Amino acid sequence: DVKVTQSSRYLVKRTGEKVFLECVQDMDHENMFWYRQDPGLGLRLIYFSYDVKMKEKGDIPEGYSVSREKKERFSLILESASTNQTSMYLCATYEDRNEKLFFGSGTQLSVL
């Protein structure tokens, strides 16, 4: 089974802090995604990457950046956390062969 690991299950940060959310996959997949999930809004795509050092903006990239130095790791960075970035963050990876999107267990981030 594909394993998508998000480093933290729960995270509490202060406004203005720089925050790193890490995602690691063990299946050599090329495409990786970061979403945030909010009540009533569903999942919204922040950024995605289709190869090492390649990244594309999703629907809501403002206030975020990403890093993909190695194929297995896709990091989401909040340069200066704000309270409106309190959310559940979900990482996903895409398997071309079976055309499936696999998700990590999520990081619930609270910015105080």
Next chain:
Amino acid sequence: SQELEQSPQSLIVQEGKNLTINCTSSKTLYGLYWYKQKYGEGLIFLMMLQKGGEEKSHEKITAKLDEKKQQSSLHITASQPSHAGIYLCGADMNTGNQFYFGTGTSLTVIP
């Protein structure tokens, strides 16, 4: 996302009842996915539909994609408390493997 409309937003059913969740797009879908999410957790893959008219079943859950590939339904037969959670439809809109999701349907099954 505005790309996919999901209904209803929430559903409360008695154990043993059947239910249907709908997912609609204004655009042709190149792949329609159904996921289940336990509260506060990640998404678990249920089924993927690609062809117009396709239907797939797993245990008591059946998903269908219409001929035009713009609407899908998820049907649960004889619901159980273990079916409770949030059901999300997602689709590949053929924009470079960008996946969009509906807002989800929260299902509660009362024993």
